[in-house]
Amino acid sequence: MSAENTHPATEDYRSQERPTWCPGCGDFGVLSAVHGALSQLGIPPEKIVAISGIGCSSRFPFFLSTYGIHGLHGRTMPITTGVRAAGHGLHVFTVGGDGDAFAIGGGHLLHAARRNLDITYLIMDNSVYGLTKGQASPTSALGYATKTSPRGTTDIPLNPLLLAMVAGASFVGRAFSGRPKELTRMIVEASRHPGFALIDIFSPCPTFNKVNTFKSYRDEVADLPKDHDPSDLMQAMNRAACESPRYLGVLYRVQRPTFLQQLEHLKTGTEADRPRLLEDLFDEMR
Amino acid sequence: MSRRRILEPECLLAMVQKTLQIRMAGESGEGVLSTGELITRAAARAGYRVLTSKTNPAEIKGGHATFQVCLGPVPLLEAKDELDVLVAFNEEAWQKSGPDLRPGGLLIYDSASFQPPQDPERSQYAVPMTGIARDRLKFGLAKNVVAVGVVAALFDLDREVLCELIEQKFSHKGAEVVARNLEALDAGRDYVREVLPQEALFSVEADRRSPTRMLLNGNQALSLGFLAAGCSFFAGYPITPASDVMEFLAVQLPRIGGVLIQAEDEIASLGMVLGASYTGARAMTATSGPGLSLMVEMLGLASMAEIPCVILDVQRAGPSTGLPTRHEQSDLFLAAVGGHGDSQRLVLAPTSVADCFVQAVNAFNLAERYQVPVLVLSDTVLASRMTDFERPDLANLPRWERLEARPTGPDFERYQITESGISPMSLPGTPFGQYVATGLEHNPRGLPRYDAANHAAMSDKRFRKFSKAALEAPEPFRQGDPDSELGLLTWGSTAGAVASALQELERRGVRLEMLAPRMLWPLPDHQVGEFLERKKRVAVVECNRTGQMATLVASRYNHPFGLGRINVYGGAPFRQAELVQKIEEWCQHVR
Ligand SMILES: Cc1ncc(C[n+]2csc(CCOP(=O)(O)OP(=O)(O)O)c2C)c(N)n1
Numbered sequence: 123m124s125a126e127n128t129h130p131a132t133e134d135y136r137s138q139e140r141p142t143w144c145p146g147c148g149d150f151g152v153l154s155a156v157h158g159a160l161s162q163l164g165i166p167p168e169k170i171v172a173i174s175g176i177g178c179s180s181r182f183p184f185f186l187s188t189y190g191i192h193g194l195h196g197r198t199m200p201i202t203t204g205v206r207a208a209g210h211g212l213h214v215f216t217v218g219g220d221g222d223a224f225a226i227g228g229g230h231l232l233h234a235a236r237r238n239l240d241i242t243y244l245i246m247d248n249s250v251y252g253l254t255k256g257q258a259s260p261t262s263a264l265g266y267a268t269k270t271s272p273r274g275t276t277d278i279p280l281n282p283l284l285l286a287m288v289a290g291a292s293f294v295g296r297a298f299s300g301r302p303k304e305l306t307r308m309i310v311e312a313s314r315h316p317g318f319a320l321i322d323i324f325s326p327c328p329t330f331n332k333v334n335t336f337k338s339y340r341d342e343v344a345d346l347p348k349d350h351d352p353s354d355l356m357q358a359m360n361r362a363a364c365e366s367p368r369y370l371g372v373l374y375r376v377q378r379p380t381f382l383q384q385l386e387h388l389k390t391g392t393e394a395d396r397p398r399l400l401e402d403l404f405d406e407m408r
Numbered sequence: 409m410s411r412r413r414i415l416e417p418e419c420l421l422a423m424v425q426k427t428l429q430i431r432m433a434g435e436s437g438e439g440v441l442s443t444g445e446l447i448t449r450a451a452a453r454a455g456y457r458v459l460t461s462k463t464n465p466a467e468i469k470g471g472h473a474t475f476q477v478c479l480g481p482v483p484l485l486e487a488k489d490e491l492d493v494l495v496a497f498n499e500e501a502w503q504k505s506g507p508d509l510r511p512g513g514l515l516i517y518d519s520a521s522f523q524p525p526q527d528p529e530r531s532q533y534a535v536p537m538t539g540i541a542r543d544r545l546k547f548g549l550a551k552n553v554v555a556v557g558v559v560a561a562l563f564d565l566d567r568e569v570l571c572e573l574i575e576q577k578f579s580h581k582g583a584e585v586v587a588r589n590l591e592a593l594d595a596g597r598d599y600v601r602e603v604l605p606q607e608a609l610f611s612v613e614a615d616r617r618s619p620t621r622m623l624l625n626g627n628q629a630l631s632l633g634f635l636a637a638g639c640s641f642f643a644g645y646p647i648t649p650a651s652d653v654m655e656f657l658a659v660q661l662p663r664i665g666g667v668l669i670q671a672e673d674e675i676a677s678l679g680m681v682l683g684a685s686y687t688g689a690r691a692m693t694a695t696s697g698p699g700l701s702l703m704v705e706m707l708g709l710a711s712m713a714e715i716p717c718v719i720l721d722v723q724r725a726g727p728s729t730g731l732p733t734r735h736e737q738s739d740l741f742l743a744a745v746g747g748h749g750d751s752q753r754l755v756l757a758p759t760s761v762a763d764c765f766v767q768a769v770n771a772f773n774l775a776e777r778y779q780v781p782v783l784v785l786s787d788t789v790l791a792s793r794m795t796d797f798e799r800p801d802l803a804n805l806p807r808w809e810r811l812e813a814r815p816t817g818p819d820f821e822r823y824q825i826t827e828s829g830i831s832p833m834s835l836p837g838t839p840f841g842q843y844v845a846t847g848l849e850h851n852p853r854g855l856p857r858y859d860a861a862n863h864a865a866m867s868d869k870r871f872r873k874f875s876k877a878a879l880e881a882p883e884p885f886r887q888g889d890p891d892s893e894l895g896l897l898t899w900g901s902t903a904g905a906v907a908s909a910l911q912e913l914e915r916r917g918v919r920l921e922m923l924a925p926r927m928l929w930p931l932p933d934h935q936v937g938e939f940l941e942r943k944k945r946v947a948v949v950e951c952n953r954t955g956q957m958a959t960l961v962a963s964r965y966n967h968p969f970g971l972g973r974i975n976v977y978g979g980a981p982f983r984q985a986e987l988v989q990k991i992e993e994w995c996q997h998v999r
């Protein structure tokens with residue numbers, strides 16, 4: 123732990139708590155990518171807040187030496203919004219699972235994206251509910267059989283990238299825990315992006331998901347073509363929708379006013395004006 | 409005009425009394441409410457103590473609306489059941505409110521709109537308001553202001569004050585509109601003077617001691633209180649009857665560098681509040697029952713992770729969507745004990761409009777000092793009731809801060825086990841203060857731990873704060889005879905109704921004492937327990953069917969005879985006569 127802000131080492135972002143994940147869990151790769159990205163960004167740990175929901179992946183903040191909130195299942199976006207709006211000079215990012223993000227938290231995600239909330243949201247997408255031991259998630263493949271869907275799911279999977287783009291996210295990427303270098307780079311890029319940056323990360327759950335595995339992902343993924351233009355929404359949507367291959371990379375990126383910029387724009391005074399405002403209101407309310 | 413009955417001098421004499429209650433009634437959207445407000449403001453500036461109530465139609469446009477103001481020389485606790493004066497803008501208004509007009513009372517009606525049958529018991533005074541506005545002033549919209557002029561002349565309200573208020577109200581519409589409304593005001597006044605030679609037909613004593621009084625409703629008093637308490641962050645989702653708190657703060661917070669966010673729902677509202685508070689902001693949300701129901705899981709997180717927050721619940725009637733515009737006090741169970749697990753939250757309930765300000769300040773102070781959610785239970789009556797209000801002295805408001813940690817080395821214990829239960833809290837940005845706020849049971853360092861000893865120790869720590877907070881409960885509202893054997897417990901706006909019922913009962917020789925704690929959860933033993941010990945018999949008076957306060961009190965204290973229960977639950981507060989009668993019946997029953 124260091125209070126100076128000269129490029130801290132990866133170690134500085136690691137807590138003493140040992141991850142609770144199963145051996146081989148994709149989330150380990152995401153954790154080391156985050157450690158790496160934070161050290162590249164060089165932000166002191168005490169100036170970082172990592173926010174998560176509930177799930178295997180949401181245990182994440184406990185394995186960081188930063189500040190954190192391990193909140194409620196599905197409610198990461200509201201809590202993050204509050205931290206972002208009221209916390210000054212902090213680097214804020216959010217982590218969680220696919221169930222947390224798209225099922226119970228789906229409603230909130232849309233609004234965080236619309237607001238262009240100034241955060242990076244790392245979704246560890248294993249297409250299954252890990253913590254509750256293997257039920258289908260909103261990104262599970264059609265027909266995926268689990269204990270609560272013994273004859274296979276009947277709902278088509280949701281496409282996180284398309285969803286984020288439609289909702290107004292200004293940075294949308296896809297990464298794979300099996301490609302840690304690219305993932306680290308994308309997290310750094312997303313962290314520097316002003317506005318809402320969502321990265322859907324294929325992060326396999328070898329314990330409960332026998333369909334989406336490191337191997338299956340490796341076979342399915344491909345880098346975006348060199349000429350991909352991330353500012354072209356239609357192209358981004360086309361490539362996000364593509365099932366074969368499933369593209370990795372920054373599919374979409376635009377600049378538009380962020381949540382914080384707009385909040386600042388609304389402010390016409392400071393805390394020092396409070397007493398005078400109150401006296402004025404007292405005068406008015408006669 | 410033809411059927412107008414000039415007021416007889418005897419009748420006028422009867423009007424020289426302590427308090428006077430006037431109701432304006434008519435089609436909503438036709439300015440019933442703004443007429444009432446103008447008169448109320450003018451009366452308050454003239455030194456009257458005032459207390460208003462209003463009914464809104466459930467529909468957005470149209471429907472029957474009333475605005476009522478009671479005025480007198482002393483602070484008013486509760487509206488009267490009966491009207492002294494009714495201003496009826498149309499026939500429906502007269503039909504609906506006519507029965508409330510006391511014998512000897514005065515009906516002023518728009519004779520261009522309808523003619524009531526003769527009533528030998530009451531004085532009737534025809535004013536062709538629509539006619540004057542439309543034909544003489546060529547400005548139909550101004551008929552309400554004509555009515556203001558009429559009432560102003562009857563009560564000799566100061567013309568200058570009214571002119572100033574009208575200018576304030578209409579200045580944004582331009583000088584022309586202001587001028588025409590002033591003309592309407594004078595037309596109403598002149599009409600009264602021409603047909604009624606006497607001036608100041610009514611005389612009610614005013615209280616002229618403090619000319620600096622403000623005029624506020626409960627939602628405004630709460631909003632000001634939250635601002636005075638240092639609120640800098642608000643997130644909410646619109647809901648009747650709490651929305652105007654949000655609307656008010658939406659204008660004010662940015663002026664002091666604060667933030668207001670309209671969230672996507674109430675779960676998000678409280679989530680945002682917790683996020684903001686985690687960084688050190690004094691943060692709050694405001695809602696009504698349906699929204700509070702949605703917030704329950706988040707409340708649990710706040711108490712488990714010990715994140716201060718304030719939640720205002722302006723209660724409305726019924727479960728589910730219920731009766732959105734009607735009055736009930738039925739969210740107490742939810743506020744105090746709703747939710748899973750053993751959790752801590754404090755519940756405050758202001759007893760009057762003025763108290764709304766005080767409890768808003770207390771709510772933030774308690775939340776910050778004890779790192780707990782504090783719920784403020786207001787209600788529909790307080791929300792829209794306007795009363796005169798002493799200007800608060802900002803310099804002397806109590807300000808309690810959160811206990812902040814500034815660790816100087818590693819291994820900081822955010823949830824340190826302390827005697828008071830309060831653990832120093834580090835704010836993001838503070839070196840060595842890093843921790844994860846979590847709803848999982850955790851050890852002093854904030855790391856998830858599930859062993860029995862830890863859960864028990866941590867629960868005890870959190871409940872120590874809870875018990876300690878009860879010792880710092882705001883002063884309760886007390887009235888009546890401390891030596892009486894019979895006592896009444898009540899809460900929220902019902903306290904005013906009970907207090908004024910007590911005055912009536914005292915006149916009839918029935919002596920009682922009442923207690924309305926401002927902290928309802930935890931129940932402060934030194935207030936409620938002490939009261940129960942001193943009384944032979946106690947009844948709990950509240951506006952709900954399930955006896956929520958009675959149940960919570962009974963769950964904590966054994967009273968040898970149990971508790972009596974006096975309830976109404978039709979969606980309206982107690983009527984005075986009904987409450988007096990119920991209390992009398994209870995007294996006879998237990999004697
Ligand atoms: C309100 C609520 N409902 C249900 C749960 C149980 N629950 C915990 S995690 C979870 C799903 C986790 O799946 P995901 O978000 O994909 O995370 P993963 O474990 O796969 O990383 C569920 C249903 C809960 N904690 N809270």
Ligand code: SF4
Nearest residue numbers: 143144147178252327
């Ligand atoms: S259950 Fe799956 S997601 Fe959870 S830790 Fe194990 S491998 Fe990872």
Ligand SMILES: [Mg+2]
Nearest residue numbers: 219220248250
């Ligand atoms: Mg998952």
